[in-house]
Each structure stands twice: as structure tokens, then as C-alpha cells.
Amino acid sequence: MQIQVRRLLEKQVSLKYPAYAIGAYLGLKLTSSIFRSIVKRVRMLIQKKKVREFIQQRNANLQNINIPTPNLSEEVINQVLNSDITQLKSCLKQKKQPVVQQYGVQYGIITHLKYDEAIQAAQECDRLRQDNSPLCQLPLFGIPISMKETFEEKGYPSTVGSSFRINLISEEDGFCVKLLKSGAAIPFLRTNVPQAAMLFESTNDVYGRVQNPWDRTKYAGGSSGGKGAAVAARMSPGGMGSDIGGSIRIPAAMCGVYGFKPTAQRTFMSGHTVYSEAFNGQRTVLCATGPIGKSVDGLVLFFRQLSDPQYLQKFNLFEKDPFFPLLWINEAELGDNKKQRRFGYFKTLEYFDCTLANQRAVEIAVEKLRAQGHQLVEITLPNVELISEGFIQFLVADGFEGIYDLLRQEDTIKEYMPVNFFASTPAGVKNVLSFLLKILGQKSTAKLLAKTNRLKVEELHRLQYQISDLQKQYLRVFDDYQIEAIICPSFGSPALAHSSSVDSTPICLYTYIWNYINLPCGVLPVTKVLKNEQHFKNSRNKQLPAKRVDFYMSQNTEGLPVNIQVVAPPFKEETCLNVMKMLDEQIQFYKHNSYPKLK
Known part of the structure; x- marks a missing residue:
């Protein structure tokens, strides 16, 4: 009995270190994700200020244009x-x-x-x-x-x-x-x-x-x-x-x-x-x-x-x-x-x-x-x-990466919400949603949703x-x-x-x-x-x-x-x-x- 308890304790000790390693890895991933998100938000705030200055300068340039009144009726x-x-x-x-x-x-x-x-x-x-x-x-x-x-x-x-x-x-x-x-x-x-x-x-x-x-x-x-x-x-x-x-x-x-x-x-x-x-x-x-x-x-x-x-x-x-x-x-x-x-x-x-x-x-x-x-x-x-x-398959064939690459430093505007959903939702989740939509009578949307996975x-x-x-x-x-x-x-x-x-x-x-x-x-x-x-x-x-x-x-x-x-x-x-x-x-x-x- 004592031998069995000793072996069990030794096994738990041996599993402890991998558990620590996995926990440390997940912690680092979470911390890294949070850090990247904060950096992105800071960059976007800085860029928004630059955009405001850019538009103010554009507007000032427009106002400074001297367009003569035409001598026409x-x-x-x-x-x-x-x-x-x-x-x-x-x-x-x-x-x-x-x-x-x-x-x-x-x-x-x-x-x-x-x-x-x-x-x-x-x-x-x-x-x-x-x-x-x-x-x-x-x-x-x-x-x-x-x-x-x-x-x-x-x-x-x-x-x-x-x-x-x-x-x-x-x-x-x-x-x-x-x-x-x-x-x-x-x-x-x-x-x-x-x-x-x-x-x-x-x-x-x-x-x-x-x-x-x-x-x-x-x-x-x-x-x-x-x-x-x-x-x-x-x-x-x-x-x-x-x-x-x-x-x-x-x-x-x-x-x-x-x-x-x-x-x-x-x-x-x-x-x-x-x-x-x-x-x-x-x-x-x-x-x-x-x-x-x-x-x-x-x-x-x-x-x-x-x-x-x-x-x-x-x-x-x-x-x-x-x-x-x-x-x-x-x-x-x-x-x-x-x-x-x-x-x-x-x-x-x-x-x-x-x-x-x-x-x-x-x-x-x-x-x-x-x-x-x-x-x-x-x-x-x-x-x-x-x-x-x-056409919908074509739009999301690459998981919308062509557009995300263009907009990699900023968020998409709200009008992209459906496409973002199609591109980011895992195929398994889409299948479940498609089934539920079909039950609710939204057959066309259900069928399209199943067609929006990234293509091989x-x-x-x-x-x-x-x-x-x-x-x-x-x-x-x-x-x-x-x-x-x-x-x-x-x-x-x-x-x-x-x-x-x-x-x-x-x-x-x-x-x-x-x-x-x-x-x-x-x-x-x-x-x-x-x-x-x-x-x-x-x-x-x-x-x-x-x-x-x-x-x-x-x-x-x-x-x-x-x-x-x-x-x-x-x-x-x-x-x-x-x-x-x-x-x-x-x-x-x-x-x-x-x-x-x-x-």
C-alpha cells in the first residue's frame, strides 16, 4: 500500500512540471495577446490624431484655393x-x-x-x-x-x-x-x-x-x-x-x-x-x-x-x-x-x-x-x-486576408461586420449556426453561411x-x-x-x-x-x-x-x-x- 501511494505521489510530482510549463506558455500567450491589443489601440489613437491633422491640412488647402468668380451669366x-x-x-x-x-x-x-x-x-x-x-x-x-x-x-x-x-x-x-x-x-x-x-x-x-x-x-x-x-x-x-x-x-x-x-x-x-x-x-x-x-x-x-x-x-x-x-x-x-x-x-x-x-x-x-x-x-x-x-465563396476564399493585410493596423468599419463574421467564425460553429438558421426558416442565409469557409x-x-x-x-x-x-x-x-x-x-x-x-x-x-x-x-x-x-x-x-x-x-x-x-x-x-x- 505504501509503495502504491509513493508511486502515485511521484507521478503527480512528475506531472507538476509539464503543467507549470503549459500554464506559463498560456500565460505568456495571453499576456502577449493583451500587449499586442494595447499596442494596436495606442497606434490607432496616434494615427487618428494624424488623420485629423491630415484632414485639417486638406481642408485648409481647399479653403486657400482662390477660385475667381466666373464672369458669366x-x-x-x-x-x-x-x-x-x-x-x-x-x-x-x-x-x-x-x-x-x-x-x-x-x-x-x-x-x-x-x-x-x-x-x-x-x-x-x-x-x-x-x-x-x-x-x-x-x-x-x-x-x-x-x-x-x-x-x-x-x-x-x-x-x-x-x-x-x-x-x-x-x-x-x-x-x-x-x-x-x-x-x-x-x-x-x-x-x-x-x-x-x-x-x-x-x-x-x-x-x-x-x-x-x-x-x-x-x-x-x-x-x-x-x-x-x-x-x-x-x-x-x-x-x-x-x-x-x-x-x-x-x-x-x-x-x-x-x-x-x-x-x-x-x-x-x-x-x-x-x-x-x-x-x-x-x-x-x-x-x-x-x-x-x-x-x-x-x-x-x-x-x-x-x-x-x-x-x-x-x-x-x-x-x-x-x-x-x-x-x-x-x-x-x-x-x-x-x-x-x-x-x-x-x-x-x-x-x-x-x-x-x-x-x-x-x-x-x-x-x-x-x-x-x-x-x-x-x-x-x-x-x-x-x-x-x-461570388460569396470568392470573396472569403482567402479568409478575407487580402483585405486584412491592407487594414492590418486598424479595425474594419461596422459595415464589414457580416464579412468579418464569415471570415473569423470556425467552420464547425458555422455548421451549427447554419443548422439553427435552417430551423428558423432562414434557408438562404443558412446555405450561404455553409459556403463561407476558407478554400483549399x-x-x-x-x-x-x-x-x-x-x-x-x-x-x-x-x-x-x-x-x-x-x-x-x-x-x-x-x-x-x-x-x-x-x-x-x-x-x-x-x-x-x-x-x-x-x-x-x-x-x-x-x-x-x-x-x-x-x-x-x-x-x-x-x-x-x-x-x-x-x-x-x-x-x-x-x-x-x-x-x-x-x-x-x-x-x-x-x-x-x-x-x-x-x-x-x-x-x-x-x-x-x-x-x-x-x-
Whole structure:
């Protein structure tokens, strides 16, 4: 008995030291975690002070800009402010000068105003015009344009809404800016984006929240939110954005202006700032650059300057991506005015309906085309649910590390809450939650939640194969229905309340579906929300996101602009723009409506 007790005591003593070691290790880990958290908080507090100083200096610089009052009548000033790019070109020939409005900071729209540089560039354009330089014939010659903050411009930061990038100043213009300047365009505004530029509303802790010029209580879209708002507010006749899930078309639709996303390989991403190596290295869904403007004609001029090989010949191979095909503009398709063409359309998608206002906008567009003698056939899209699930898988395939790498020194804003949850929750916990959500009747959310785990390499390859198969299926839609283009909703709803993106994500389906399969598409304004359309009772989906959209729609959405979307086959940008032009000539939204008045 004594021997057994002795052995037991010896065993306990022998286990004591490993227990001490494990306890010490866990203690060190906890202490280290607490220390790192404290250091991070201290750094963020210090950086917030730097951001305040940065913004104070930016505001002081804006206030010190001496903008002379133009010696023009009120009628001429309004004419210039309301002009699209083609009309501005005419105004410039008549030596009428555009003016600058000072609502950019108040509405969170602009990050920087490059007034002095723009004046010098404009004076050079005046000299060239007097000398009858052949440069005067370039598409954007002498036109003041705005650039999304994510494009690199010499002397300015591309923060991507990150507090820790305010001193990351570009030493030279990026390729996209060089290309536009080579056509004598004049970048004079930089416009605001969401933190990390991966949200469909624009807000960050550096420049604040972009407010919609039509209603300051509503978002202006994202990620090119400042761009859409700047055009609608008449601060800019047009400018450059980028689009990986709707980031050009959503702001254009929310603000009632025009936006165009080409096939990803038809324009260049060179000069669009690096978010992080992990983010910029992904090739599953490609980002595209494109314009937002006041007319389809303005979009065409941007498209010419960005895509026409004659304007790209002077640049080196390493500047322009040599693996992007240089295609000559197809003038026949761009100017096609044949009668009895055939187009497809759909008004809503069963997976997640769009609002009645968005459906009515499609009906208006369809009837306008029919009235011109064209055939319109209602179509059904294949595997919409598969695309929705696949796009969510793509977003979190890396556990959101590409974005966390960009924001590694700061916290994400609250609008990223759903993505943070998807990325940080262990797979086992998600499975349990998915089961509980299914019991509670939230079947769509339950199914998506199960699709949000970090992907292994072979799983990512399967996803990429699935995308290529879906691309073929969607090209068959054009073949089977014998259609040139598709007319459809631009978004699931009009502009909604700030921060509503947190619980209404499915309404993005109508834009990201075309990024996922990489088709060119554009949006244009058609109508406004009617009083009796301020709801989402028409939704066949009765789950929580639909209920939230219904709630937000009831919050005074009457009178907000509603766009439609035109989609064409890959590398058929000219067809897309041509159909947009046909529709715009018949609808003429701004012939019947005024631009919003800022308050």
C-alpha cells in the first residue's frame, strides 16, 4: 500500500512540471495577446490624431484655393454645370469656362481638389487650341475629369480609405492617369471610396461618409461612391471608377447617372493602386476600370481614350499590360441603327427579387425599344443561385486576408461586420449556426453561411472551373434566344439608408452576376421611385434580408432615381454602348428631370 501511494505521489510530482510549463506558455500567450491589443489601440489613437491633422491640412488647402468668380451669366453657368462631356467640348470651343462647386467636403464626395494643376493644364490646352494642334481632336481634350481615389496620381495618397495610408504618396502618375492625360484630359478631383473599397456604400475613417446628392440620408453606392455623387452633384462631368462587383454601376444607379463596366481585359488596371499583394494577386474574378458620366456619349469618349490602340502605341509594354488584347473600336457596332434587332430582358430574379420601381424601369426600357420596331423576348438566366453562392465563396476564399493585410493596423468599419463574421467564425460553429438558421426558416442565409469557409487550393480551382462553365452557359443564353444584348435591373433597389448594406447584401446580385462571368455592362437613368413603390412587399423571399429591404424602402425613397442595365457578350462593348444610346435617346431622363439641388 505504501509503495502504491509513493508511486502515485511521484507521478503527480512528475506531472507538476509539464503543467507549470503549459500554464506559463498560456500565460505568456495571453499576456502577449493583451500587449499586442494595447499596442494596436495606442497606434490607432496616434494615427487618428494624424488623420485629423491630415484632414485639417486638406481642408485648409481647399479653403486657400482662390477660385475667381466666373464672369458669366447664371444661365451660362447652369448650362456649363449641366453639360455632359460632348457639350462641354462645344462650350470650350466657345471659351465658356466650367466652374467648381464647394459641396465636395460637406457631402464627403471629394478627397482632393487639384485646382492649380488643372488651371495650368487648361491654359496649355488653350494654347494648343489657338495653335490648331491636332491634339485638339482627341476624345477628352481639355475636359476636366475626376479620378477615384484608388487611382495613383503624383503627389497624392491612394488611401483606399485606410487611416494608415495617408502618407503613402504616389511619386508618379499611374498608367491610367497617364493615358487620360495623354489625351489632354484634365484630372482635377479625387473622389471618396469605402474603407478597403469593397463595399457597396462609401464610408471610411479618413474622409468620412459619402452622402447621396438626391437625399443626404441615403448612400451614394460604392466603391466608386464619390465618383457617382460628384457627377450627380455637377461637380464633375465624368471620371474614372473601377468595378469588381458593381463598383461603377451601383454608384451610377444610386445617383441617377451613367456608368460603364467593360470586359475586364478591354481596359487597363495598371495604375490602380495596390491594396495588398494577397488581394491584387487574385485572378478568380477580375476587376475592370471604366467611366461614370452624364451621358452615354461621354462614356463613349472615355472608352475611346482608354481602349483605342492608336492612343496606346506610345506607351511601353511594361506600362500597358501586354497580355490584354488591343482591339480596334468597332465603329459599325458602335453606330448600329438597324431596325428590328432582337434583345432579351428580365424584370427580376426569383432568387432575390428587385423592387417594383426597378422592375418598372425595365418595363419602360422594353416598351421604348419595342416602339422602335425591335423584338424583345423575356429570358431566364441559368444557375443564378450558383453564381450567388460562388461570388460569396470568392470573396472569403482567402479568409478575407487580402483585405486584412491592407487594414492590418486598424479595425474594419461596422459595415464589414457580416464579412468579418464569415471570415473569423470556425467552420464547425458555422455548421451549427447554419443548422439553427435552417430551423428558423432562414434557408438562404443558412446555405450561404455553409459556403463561407476558407478554400483549399483544389477547392479554389473547382470554383474557377465552375466559373468557366457558367460563362459558357451564359453565352448560350445569347445564342439560344438569338439576342444581341440583355436589358435588366441595375440593382435590387434604389439608394437606401446609410449602413443598410450590413443586412441587405443580396440586392447586389444584379451587378456582381456580370462580374462573375465577366461581361460588359452599363447603366443609365430611366425613372424615379413612385410614392406607392416605397416597399418590398412584392418579394417572394420572406427571409430577414428581404424584410430589411422592405423596412429601408419605407424610409422616404420616393423621388429617388432608378436606372436600368444593359449587358452584352464579352468584348462587345460597342454593342452595349450602342443599345444604351438607343435607350437614352428615347428616355431622355434629364430632359424631364433636373439634377439634384444640394442643400
